[in-house]
Amino acid sequence: EATISNGFADDKNIAPPQQASWVHIAAIILSEVVGAGVLTLSQKYAQLGWVLSTLAILSFFALLVFISHLMLEVKKVFPAILNMSDAADYTIGRWAYWVAYVLLIILLLFILGDYLLLIGKSLGSAFYSVHLCQPWWVLIGAALVFPFTQLRTLSSTTALCFLSMSAIAGS
Numbered sequence: 001e002a003t004i005s006n007g008f009a010d011d012k013n014i015a016p017p018q019q020a021s022w023v024h025i026a027a028i029i030l031s032e033v034v035g036a037g038v039l040t041l042s043q044k045y046a047q048l049g050w051v052l053s054t055l056a057i058l059s060f061f062a063l064l065v066f067i068s069h070l071m072l073e074v075k076k077v078f079p080a081i082l083n084m085s086d087a088a089d090y091t092i093g094r095w096a097y098w099v100a101y102v103l104l105i106i107l108l109l110f111i112l113g114d115y116l117l118l119i120g121k122s123l124g125s126a127f128y129s130v131h132l133c134q135p136w137w138v139l140i141g142a143a144l145v146f147p148f149t150q151l152r153t154l155s156s157t158t159a160l161c162f163l164s165m166s167a168i169a170g171s
Contacts, residue, residue, distance in 0.1 A: 031161035
């Protein structure tokens with residue numbers, strides 16, 4: 001059991017052991033960037049124009065580097081941090097934990113919903129001769145994706161990331 005000292009739990013007894021290597025994590029990040037970012041980049045450039053799109057990408061890159069560095073520094077001070085909500089709790093207070101927790105759940109809900117809609121549209125386009133409405137394609141897509149959502153560690157998803165990157169590179 002963790003002991004409390006200085007208002008925080010003894011970190012060495014809380015955080016689970018690290019299972020993913022830096023290669024696994026790099027593959028996951030690369031897969032996410034290639035999958036979500038590169039495939040929609042041309043559409044966003046067409047909508048915003050070259051100048052505004054390039055400025056937005058550079059601005060978001062700088063923000064990402066800053067936030068990553070900030071999270072790394074917070075993790076050095078509080079090794080038991082597992083997610084953004086924990087970081088808010090350790091650095092700001094319990095109320096910040098709940099604000100971050102609710103905002104992350106809302107963000108994930110919208111992102112996952114968007115992914116399911118994309119899967120449904122893609123299946124409907126791939127099987128255009130089968131006449132089903134989009135909600136049915138989304139349900140079929142959710143059923144196809146469900147077994148992969150049961151993977152619980154980053155290292156267990158690495159093979160899927162390589163498969164995803166290969167599929168994108170091959171198309």
